[in-house]
Amino acid sequence: MNDKGKIVTGLVIFAALVSFPFWYNLGKAAPPPEVVLTDKAKAAKECVLPKDEIRTEHMQLLDVWRDTQVRDGQTVYINAKGKSYIMSLSNTCLDCHSNYKDFCDRCHVYASVDPYCFDCHIDNPKETK
Amino acid sequence: MERSRREFLKIAGASAAIGLGAGQVMEAVAAATNHQAAPEAQVAHQPEALKATRWGMVVDTRKIESAEQIEKMVEACHKEHNVPMLEEERHRIKWIWETHFHNAFPSQATDRVSEHLEHILLPVMCNHCENPPCVRACPTKATFKRESDGIVMMDFHRCIGCRFCMAACPYGSRSFNFRDPKPFIPEINKAYPTRMKGVVEKCNFCVERLAVGKLPACVEVSDGILTFGDLNDPESEVSKLLKENYAIRRKTNLGTGPSVYYIV
Ligand code: SF4
Ligand code: SF4
Ligand code: SF4
Numbered sequence: 190m191n192d193k194g195k196i197v198t199g200l201v202i203f204a205a206l207v208s209f210p211f212w213y214n215l216g217k218a219a220p221p222p223e224v225v226l227t228d229k230a231k232a233a234k235e236c237v238l239p240k241d242e243i244r245t246e247h248m249q250l251l252d253v254w255r256d257t258q259v260r261d262g263q264t265v266y267i268n269a270k271g272k273s274y275i276m277s278l279s280n281t282c283l284d285c286h287s288n289y290k291d292f293c294d295r296c297h298v299y300a301s302v303d304p305y306c307f308d309c310h311i312d313n314p315k316e317t318k
Numbered sequence: 319m320e321r322s323r324r325e326f327l328k329i330a331g332a333s334a335a336i337g338l339g340a341g342q343v344m345e346a347v348a349a350a351t352n353h354q355a356a357p358e359a360q361v362a363h364q365p366e367a368l369k370a371t372r373w374g375m376v377v378d379t380r381k382i383e384s385a386e387q388i389e390k391m392v393e394a395c396h397k398e399h400n401v402p403m404l405e406e407e408r409h410r411i412k413w414i415w416e417t418h419f420h421n422a423f424p425s426q427a428t429d430r431v432s433e434h435l436e437h438i439l440l441p442v443m444c445n446h447c448e449n450p451p452c453v454r455a456c457p458t459k460a461t462f463k464r465e466s467d468g469i470v471m472m473d474f475h476r477c478i479g480c481r482f483c484m485a486a487c488p489y490g491s492r493s494f495n496f497r498d499p500k501p502f503i504p505e506i507n508k509a510y511p512t513r514m515k516g517v518v519e520k521c522n523f524c525v526e527r528l529a530v531g532k533l534p535a536c537v538e539v540s541d542g543i544l545t546f547g548d549l550n551d552p553e554s555e556v557s558k559l560l561k562e563n564y565a566i567r568r569k570t571n572l573g574t575g576p577s578v579y580y581i582v
Contacts, residue, residue, distance in 0.1 A: 257361050259473045262464060264367070264529045269358040276361070280509055309474070309511040 222299040225291035233285055237266065237274050251278060251306070279310045366531030370548030372468040373446065373523055374577040375534075376556045376565065381543045382438045388416040391441055391536035391544070395521070398535040400512045402495075402502035411493040413521040414443040414536055422580075425569055435582060441536070441544070444491040444521040445568060446470045448575030455486035461518075468577060469523045479516035488572050492520040549577060 230236075236243045238250065254276040257263050266276045275281050286292045289311055297304065363369075382388070395401070395414045404410050416439035419431055450470045452461050460476035461483050463469070484492045498515045506512065510526060513519055524534035537544045547556035556579075559565075565579040 255475060259471070259475070260462070260464075261361075262363070262466060262525065262529065263361045264364050265362040267360040267362060273362075275364075279511055305514075308514045 219299065222295040224295045225288055227285060227288050227292075229287070230285040237268055237281075248304070251282075254278070278306060283311060364529055364531070368528045368531055368533075370467050370554075371550040372448075372548060372577065373528075374468075374547065374549035374556050374579065375443075375523075375537075376545045376547075376559045376579045376581060377441060378543055378545070378559070378563075378581045379435060379438065379440060380581060381541065382440070385416060385439050387541055387543060388439050388441045390539045392416070394535040394539045395443075397505065398507060398510065398524070398527075399522075400499075400503050400507055400510055401519075402499035403504055404497070404499075404502050409496045411495065411499065411519060413493075413519070414441055416440065417442050422568055423566065425571055426566070432582075440580065442489070442491075442568070443536075443578065444470060444487075444523075445489060445574065445576030445578045446521075446523055448577065449573060451486040451488070451572075451574060452483035452492065455482040457482065464525075469525055471522055471525065472519060474511070474513055474517050474519070477517045479518065481518060483518060488569055488574065489576075492518050494518050 238246065243250070254266065255278075257266075258276045264275055264277075265273050267273045283289070289307065293307070392414050396403075399413060401411050401413055419435045419438075419440060420426075422440050422442050446469055448468065450461075450463055453463050453470060456462075457480060458476045458478055460473045460478070462471055462473065464471055479494065481494055484490075484494060495513055495515050495517050500506075500512055503512060524532070524536075527534060532538075533546055534544075537546045545555050545559055547554035549556055549560075551557060559581065560579060563581045565581045567576040567579055570576070
């Protein structure tokens with residue numbers, strides 16, 4: 190057992206390398222994203238669903254909208270409060286939230302999701318690519 | 319490690335019990351956080367939407383005088399639907415285009431047609447067939463026939479670009495996006511989505527316009543050449559035209575049942 194020193198050194202280097210990402214990023218946790226509301230969105234005061242719901246469930250809502258609009262041909266969505274909206278990502282959602290970079294992208298980049306909605310539903314998509 | 323059979327069975331039983339329990343917990347969690355987008359919400363049609371049980375188009379070829387008339391329709395349609403302008407013939411996307419009578423009606427049993435028909439160009443587009451072979455060929459149901467009004471539609475979201483529908487359509491009504499179409503759209507209409515590479519597209523009888531009470535874009539600029547309406551309604555404009563005039567449809571021998579008629 191003459192190689193004890195080498196093995197221990199090797200192990201220390203290994204442990205240091207493996208844990209590198211952890212201590213390198215220590216104390217540098219990315220702050221939660223801040224989204225910017227356009228004046229139009231601010232003026233509207235409320236979204237299609239209450240803030241918390243739209244934040245966590247907009248993708249499910251859009252999925253339902255897509256199928257209802259494209260496949261069933263119905264175009265109007267009446268929310269629980271009785272307010273109606275045209276079911277359209279391009280014409281309703283992105284009409285208020287016309288600041289893709291400072292709204293949609295903020296959370297999507299933070300959460301590392303890459304929805305392909307914007308390949309077609311916006312005219313200046315994926316500027317980063 | 320040595321284990322007796324008895325011990326093994328005990329452990330196996332215990333893990334199974336834990337596993338089952340976990341399943342129930344998962345179900346309970348799923349039920350508690352049920353992702354139902356607002357259960358009280360409702361959907362509806364826009365009140366001004368145009369409705370029919372079978373939409374159809376009548377092309378009055380007697381009114382066609384020049385190729386510019388057809389070009390106007392093409393331009394209106396392609397502008398409305400963000401259809402790209404690609405120079406190379408094999409990449410080109412067409413929702414509506416012009417063609418000669420003998421190309422549109424190759425199986426018409428005559429080698430001589432009137433001088434008028436011989437000289438003009440006819441507008442052709444998807445026929446929104448009653449028995450559409452494209453729908454039958456599509457493996458994803460991205461192409462489907464709307465039962466309510468007979469429009470053969472594309473759900474671009476679902477299209478996987480296999481192009482079976484293009485092989486199945488006997489009219490060449492469909493085009494495939496071999497390239498990203500966006501750089502080739504002269505002026506984007508933000509109200510209508512664009513497409514991406516690898517998706518098939520075709521005339522949609524302007525569903526997005528019908529939904530808001532407008533007639534198709536090509537009909538509006540057609541100088542009366544095109545008439546659009548409900549084929550199942552005997553009082554509709556199209557039914558009246560077809561009652562009073564002799565009209566033909568493209569390749570009827572194939573049994574597709576086109577909804578686009580040509581008065582000759
Ligand atoms: S014309 Fe072609 S694309 Fe249109 S419904 Fe008929 S088969 Fe389908
Ligand atoms: S190309 Fe798209 S629409 Fe055509 S058959 Fe394949 S999935 Fe269906
Ligand atoms: S009905 Fe609409 S989609 Fe079809 S050719 Fe005319 S304008 Fe284009």
